[in-house]
Amino acid sequence: MKYIKNILTIDKIPLNKVAKKYGTPAYCYSFSELKNNIKQFKNNFKGINPLICFSVKSNSNRRILQEIKNFNIGADVVSKGELIKAIKSGIKPSKIVFSGVGKTYHELEFAIKKKILLINVESESELMVIEKIAKLKKKIVNVGIRLNPDTDAKTIKKISTGNIGNKFGVNEIEFLKLTKFCKSSRFLNMKCMSVHIGSQILDYRPYKKMLEVVDAVIKKSKYEFDYIDLGGGMGISYEKKNKKLNYKVYSSLIKKFLKKHKTRIIFEPGRSIIASAGILISKITYIKRSKNKVFIILDCAMNDFMRPALYGAKHEILPITKNTKKINKTLEFVGPICETTDTFSKLNNFQSIKEGDLIGIMNTGAYGMSLSSNYNVRPMPIEILIKNSKSFVILKRQKLNEIT
Numbered sequence: 001m002k003y004i005k006n007i008l009t010i011d012k013i014p015l016n017k018v019a020k021k022y023g024t025p026a027y028c029y030s031f032s033e034l035k036n037n038i039k040q041f042k043n044n045f046k047g048i049n050p051l052i053c054f055s056v057k058s059n060s061n062r063r064i065l066q067e068i069k070n071f072n073i074g075a076d077v078v079s080k081g082e083l084i085k086a087i088k089s090g091i092k093p094s095k096i097v098f099s100g101v102g103k104t105y106h107e108l109e110f111a112i113k114k115k116i117l118l119i120n121v122e123s124e125s126e127l128m129v130i131e132k133i134a135k136l137k138k139k140i141v142n143v144g145i146r147l148n149p150d151t152d153a154k155t156i157k158k159i160s161t162g163n164i165g166n167k168f169g170v171n172e173i174e175f176l177k178l179t180k181f182c183k184s185s186r187f188l189n190m191k192c193m194s195v196h197i198g199s200q201i202l203d204y205r206p207y208k209k210m211l212e213v214v215d216a217v218i219k220k221s222k223y224e225f226d227y228i229d230l231g232g233g234m235g236i237s238y239e240k241k242n243k244k245l246n247y248k249v250y251s252s253l254i255k256k257f258l259k260k261h262k263t264r265i266i267f268e269p270g271r272s273i274i275a276s277a278g279i280l281i282s283k284i285t286y287i288k289r290s291k292n293k294v295f296i297i298l299d300c301a302m303n304d305f306m307r308p309a310l311y312g313a314k315h316e317i318l319p320i321t322k323n324t325k326k327i328n329k330t331l332e333f334v335g336p337i338c339e340t341t342d343t344f345s346k347l348n349n350f351q352s353i354k355e356g357d358l359i360g361i362m363n364t365g366a367y368g369m370s371l372s373s374n375y376n377v378r379p380m381p382i383e384i385l386i387k388n389s390k391s392f393v394i395l396k397r398q399k400l401n402e403i404t
């Protein structure tokens with residue numbers, strides 16, 4: 001993604017042309033950025049040979065999943081719907097892990113039928129249901145147990161999952177109890193210890209602490225796990241001031257860990273793979289001046305892109321056509337929805353803009369479209385993939401008659 005002759009482009013395709021051809025709002029993904037992120041991710045963990053399971057909840061577009069699958073990547077799913085989409089995208093069940101605290105009987109039955117790699121169990125009750133189904137179907141089911149390592153991920157509170165106060169995983173005592181139960185069951189094959197401490201993590205220290213807890217609990221369990229699933233959560237730079245996660249340190253800590261434990265590492269990255277590959281293109285509907293700021297009212301809203309409203313997340317906004325005229329006013333980019341939280345960003349030094357101009361909300365490839373809704377009976381946006389300097393519709397824009 002770069003400016004060519006002052007127009008923002010993906011793979012040499014000018015985004016104003018894309019907007020003109022397909023309309024706005026539009027999620028636009030760069031295949032080359034996706035490819036780069038995957039290469040980078042693999043490179044960061046070179047020498048570890050992890051199984052990478054893409055977190056489908058971050059972006060569940062079928063075509064995106066297909067492209068990711070082609071890099072030999074599996075899937076981390078959290079519902080039957082995601083599991084079906086992953087399988088339909090060609091991802092082999094032997095590379096799919098299923099997480100989540102509330103998998104229903106029906107969902108577990110389906111996952112067992114599909115023979116996926118692992119069901120990551122998050123409670124004793126869930127484990128009992130799995131055993132019951134396994135017994136009924138006379139099958140041996142591979143399970144992992146998700147440990148809550150009680151480590152603070154030091155990220156946004158709302159996306160932290162590894163504290164004992166969070167609903168995820170089981171505590172150490174419970175973990176050891178469930179491990180024992182699995183060992184004694186003829187229908188359960190205990191394959192994995194899993195952890196996932198949260199999302200958008202930029203500091204390696206929570207991961208370090210997590211590895212220490214994992215190491216200690218493995219020792220106490222006196223068990224050799226085929227897999228240790230370390231989850232995802234690797235953060236990206238949404239704002240220029242964000243520091244970067246020190247992958248070198250994280251990777252060397254894992255290498256040290258692997259010297260003590262003969263096991264295979266699983267990662268479940270979402271954001272670090274797809275976030276930076278997506279831009280949400282939007283058109284300015286109106287500009288409204290108030291006493292101390294100017295509202296830039298966009299044609300996209302919190303239903304199209306919810307992160308700012310949901311987490312107070314900050315995303316860079318760029319003009320699709322760049323100029324050199326600065327304006328010295330506070331601009332607030334907002335959506336048209338009747339909620340005060342339907343606001344994207346407040347900026348003090350943006351270029352001069354007018355109604356009808358296009359902007360791009362950056363790094364919206366993860367938790368963008370997958371979190372969108374029909375709130376205010378607004379149709380969900382179109383998704384476009386740009387690959388080899390060509391653009392493809394990978395999800396049609398919803399039509400009003402489909403939702404009215």
Ligand SMILES: *Cc1c(COP(=O)(O)O)cnc(C)c1O
Binds near residue numbers: 058233272
């Ligand atoms: C959401 C989630 C992930 C992905 O997190 P990212 O921050 O997108 O990498 C991985 N594993 C589990 C269990 C999750 O719930």
